[in-house]
Amino acid sequence: MNTSLLKKFTVAALLAGTFYTASAALKVGDTLPDLASFKLEGQLPDPLKGKIVVVDFWASWCLPCAKSFPVLDELQKKYGDRIVVLAVNVDEKKSKMEGFLAKHSVSFAVVRDAEQKLVAVVEPATMPTSFILDGGGKVRFLHNGFHGEDTRKEYISEIESLLK
Amino acid sequence: MKYKAFLILALPLLIIGSGCTNVKPWQRGTLADYTMRADRDPLGQAQMQHIWFSREEANGGAGVGGGGCGCN
Numbered sequence: 001m002n003t004s005l006l007k008k009f010t011v012a013a014l015l016a017g018t019f020y021t022a023s024a025a026l027k028v029g030d031t032l033p034d035l036a037s038f039k040l041e042g043q044l045p046d047p048l049k050g051k052i053v054v055v056d057f058w059a060s061w062c063l064p065c066a067k068s069f070p071v072l073d074e075l076q077k078k079y080g081d082r083i084v085v086l087a088v089n090v091d092e093k094k095s096k097m098e099g100f101l102a103k104h105s106v107s108f109a110v111v112r113d114a115e116q117k118l119v120a121v122v123e124p125a126t127m128p129t130s131f132i133l134d135g136g137g138k139v140r141f142l143h144n145g146f147h148g149e150d151t152r153k154e155y156i157s158e159i160e161s162l163l164k
Numbered sequence: 165m166k167y168k169a170f171l172i173l174a175l176p177l178l179i180i181g182s183g184c185t186n187v188k189p190w191q192r193g194t195l196a197d198y199t200m201r202a203d204r205d206p207l208g209q210a211q212m213q214h215i216w217f218s219r220e221e222a223n224g225g226a227g228v229g230g231g232g233c234g235c236n
Contacts, residue, residue, distance in 0.1 A: 090190040119188075
């Protein structure tokens with residue numbers, strides 16, 4: 001290998017190593033990874049398979065997350081056991097999550113991604129981000145952020161379309 | 165020789181550059197904290213505005229410019 005080629009290779013390798021960040025964010029059409037393999041704190045609803053699942057990634061410091069909780073709670077109550085709403089908390093401190101839940105009491109399942117491994121795989125673009133999965137675990141709809149009544153209407157319309 | 169000089173210049177740059185990173189959306193708890201807000205202290209902000217408009221005139225934008233005495 002001559003010096004010129006070696007130089008180019010070194011520069012390319014250094015630049016790649018410096019600035020490259022892998023991105024494999026979960027998107028519509030993908031299948032959600034097996035949640036049981038991520039050591040999430042809390043009880044996962046059983047069974048998820050065959051049900052429409054709304055997976056919501058949230059944090060206690062996120063104001064739109066607080067606004068989304070009553071709507072997610074409404075969805076869980078409205079559709080009962082036909083859907084599962086699963087909120088995945090990504091707070092670094094458990095006490096923050098508990099403080100939030102003490103203020104915002106909900107009927108749906110909440111688990112905590114304490115090691116932030118699931119969220120690193122899913123790579124939600126915003127807080128909150130929610131995924132609506134069909135019975136096969138495939139992402140059918142994706143919501144970045146929570147935009148009040150607009151998002152609520154979209155949730156209902158999308159869930160209704162999957163329930164048909 | 166040129167290659168060595170290039171490495172001496174480029175390596176520190178790349179090492180410093182590798183310290184730059186994107187904060188992921190789920191890692192923004194500290195950034196979202198109340199203490200990170202620029203306007204968390206109304207009294208302190210009012211004092212800063214006073215200094216800006218008195219001393220720098222063009223900055224601040226919260227009132228008329230002063231002559232530098234800070235007495236307005």
